[in-house]
Amino acid sequence: MDPGTQPPARLRTTPSWLLTQTAAHAGRLVADGLGAVAARGYHYRLLAALHEGGPASQADLGRRCGIDRSDVVAALNELATRDLIRRDPDPDDRRRNVITLTPAGRRELHRMEQALDHVQTTLLAPLSGPERAELTRLLTALLDHHQQPR
Amino acid sequence: MDPGTQPPARLRTTPSWLLTQTAAHAGRLVADGLGAVAARGYHYRLLAALHEGGPASQADLGRRCGIDRSDVVAALNELATRDLIRRDPDPDDRRRNVITLTPAGRRELHRMEQALDHVQTTLLAPLSGPERAELTRLLTALLDHHQQPR
DNA sequence: ACACCAACGTTGGTGACGCCAACGTAGCAG
């Protein structure tokens, strides 16, 4: 039909464009999947970090998840109103709060993971098993390299 | 030092997390690189599309770049005030504007590309040549697959 | 004991990106 309705070739071969575009699609899928269980990325990251690392302070959670302290506050507020986490003052350090995953939070985390499993499937549909592993490896290498000065 | 300050393992092996995180880093690098020449992603995409495809309507540009019509308007306004593009009414279809790249716009596009070349280098630093090609191939496959219903 | 600095949680604001709804205008098909 109408020619030139394709993305510019220079963009289509530029890794940064590819990354941001695929990430946009991935983000859309993730947002949809999490939205189906009334959650968003920050919620999942925080709950997953709590599940793996156990109770932690908000600052610790932020560092683990790569989320700014101020954004951790807001996300935890939302999780707390749904009773998915508990926020208790730390008796050993009165500056801190101890964030604890509640049973309901564990259940919600499980639902989120199911939704995300489905997202992975559809996202990686065009890739073979070895290709998925290779993609994971390459992205991990990029991430590790650029995350050293944290 | 303090253990458990690592991202959760489940996140670190999840492709969608890897994509969004690497994309966040890539986006940061791109934004910094383009910011050094007083531009942002939308500006680069639009100028690149104009350079490759020649003058076009705003709706066409939006389709080519994957940018919403309304966002095209704002970005073109910014480019127009810097005289990087011209916006003329289309005599053949009075609904449309014909967007044309000016010589100054071509120069700015060149500066942006230089900045982005540098970004690619630092972004892909940890990968070998074949690995970069493979990453590009995998991302392209993902993008093509998920862009069919456009 | 004191002053100093660092860390914590919190509030508020900014920007980029992506998306959607609505409007008036203009082209096109029936």
Next chain:
DNA sequence: CTGCTACGTTGGCGTCACCAACGTTGGTGT
């Protein structure tokens, strides 16, 4: 002529990421 579609424009919303500032608390140096 009547609709339907496309176009440009305005305005708004949500997510993610980041920064500045404040008061409180902990730890350190002197």
